[in-house]
Structures are given as structure tokens and as C-alpha cells.
Amino acid sequence: MGLLFARSFVLVTALLVLCLLLPCHAKLSTKFYAKTCPNVESIVRAVMAPAVAAEPRMGASIIRLFFHDCFVNGCDASILLDDTPTLTGEKNAGANANSVRGYEVIDAIKTRVEAACKATVSCADIVALAARDAVNLLRGPTWKVPLGRKDSRTASQSAANANLPGPGSSAASLVAAFAAKGLSAREMTALSGAHTVGRVRCLFFRGRIYGEPNINATFAAARQRTCPQTGGDSNLAPFDDQTPDTFDNAYYTNLVAQRGLMHSDQELFNGGSQDGLVRKYSGNAKIFAGDFAKAMVKMGGLLPAAGTPTEVRLNCRMLN
Known part of the structure; x- marks a missing residue:
């Protein structure tokens, strides 16, 4: 008995040491709230559905919120x-x-969830569920969302400035940024397909429509009408002017036709390593939808480093 106890003690100690060296987290599960808040997914959907119906752009905004x-x-x-x-x-x-x-x-979602299941569901899980519903409500795929995240008690503006790719990113820098998060070049290209919905400010695509050679002339001229060379920075244009509020594979069709709105978009189809995958997605919406869903689950598995103080916030905007 003494030997067994000693071995158990050594094993537990080793695991604790390992957790100090590597991120150790409880495993996410699609059934995490099965007993504690079984209706959480229907509550999230009940708020998301009218929000997206009233303003389809909001669906794209929630997807972006999850990514960021x-x-x-x-x-x-x-x-x-x-x-x-x-x-x-x-x-x-x-x-x-x-x-x-x-x-x-x-x-709004958090308020309803708290009324049903107080101090149980994290804001991080709500964002993950809302992003999935946003895609699906815009006629895109759906998937089971692993849950069990906690809300950080810290934030980092400097990390946000350093980690989030910008509209002028090159293909190489995009691949590197996603690789740093454990996401492959294929997953990066699939996740970029979120730009099949939503709008972007003139400020972020002006340089492309006036100064880049690999752009469809008719498309550039159309965008220039609402994005002058000076002024109008906040004027909006759809990423996909064919089906701007439908989550489909038109983003990739546009890239093949040199109709990518931002520099970072067109970089995915510009004589580089992702050209073949872009062509595949442009010709097969089912493959894109499947890859996108799997990549969203994988990205949703990115968790704070071990030792980060966390909680389930009662108000998503402030610490408890």
C-alpha cells in the first residue's frame, strides 16, 4: 500500500510540474452544459436569429468578434x-x-443566459456559439461547438496589436500568423472564407483599388465610386458584391477573377502556394464548408496559457 501511494504521489507531482511547463486545460466538450444549462444553445440562437434577420452584416461582425x-x-x-x-x-x-x-x-445573449443559468456559462462560450449560429443563419454550415471555456480576468491591447493580421498582409505573413496559433495554411485559407460575408471600410481597401495591378478593372472602377482617393474613409463596401449576405464560396470565385477586395484577400490567389486550394474551394462549396467548420472548431480550441486567471463573468464587459 505504501509503495502504491508513493507511486501515485510521484505521478501527481509529475503532472503538476508538466502543467507548469505546458498549457493544461480541462478538455472542451459539446456536452459541457448538458446538466447545468441544457438550453444554452437555444437561448443563443433565439437572440442571434432576429439580430441577423434585422441586419445580416451583424452575422459577419460576430464571426469577426470570435476570430479577434x-x-x-x-x-x-x-x-x-x-x-x-x-x-x-x-x-x-x-x-x-x-x-x-x-x-x-x-x-443581450448573456442577460438571457444568466436569467436561465446564473453564473454558469462563460462569455467565451457564448461568443463561440454565436459565431457558429451567425454562419448558419447566413445560410452557411453548422457544427457542434465544444464548450467549457472560461473568461480571462486579463486583456492585452499590445497582444491584439501584434497578433491580428492586417488588410495589407502578405500571403507569407498570413501563413506565419496562423502557424503561430497552430493553424495550417489550409486552415488559414478556409477561415479567410469568412470574408464571403460582411463589409469593410474604404480606408482598408483604397490602396488596392487604386494601386494594384492584379485587380479586375471593372471591379476596381465600381469600388472607386464609393471610395474616392481622398476622403470617405468610413464608406462601406461588401467583401463579396455578388452575394454579400450569404455564406457561400463566392469569396474564392471572386479571388480567381481578381475581385478580392483587400490586399490580404487577393494574396491567397496571386501565383502562390494557396492558388490550387482557392480554385478547389471556388469550384466546390461543400469542400469549403466542411473545411471551414473544422477550422472553426480548431480555432475555438485555442485557450489561455496555463496559469491565466479565469472566471465565469456575470457581465461580459467587466470582471466579477
């Missing part, structure tokens, strides 16, 4: 934290200020 959360220290709802005298959040980072939106929708 997960890419900064994991999917921990840190992007939802408001600035305070003692905490500088991520909302005003360069890639988030005046571009990430949908916070009020997450607030």
Missing part, C-alpha cells in the same frame, strides 16, 4: 472587457477599434 478574441491569448472573451482605470482592454487596439462590433448582441 481567439487570436489574442486564446478564446477567453478578453475582447469584451471595457477599459477601466486599472485595465486596458483590447477594444481600442488598432485592429479592433472602429471595426469590431456586436458587443450589444453578446450582452
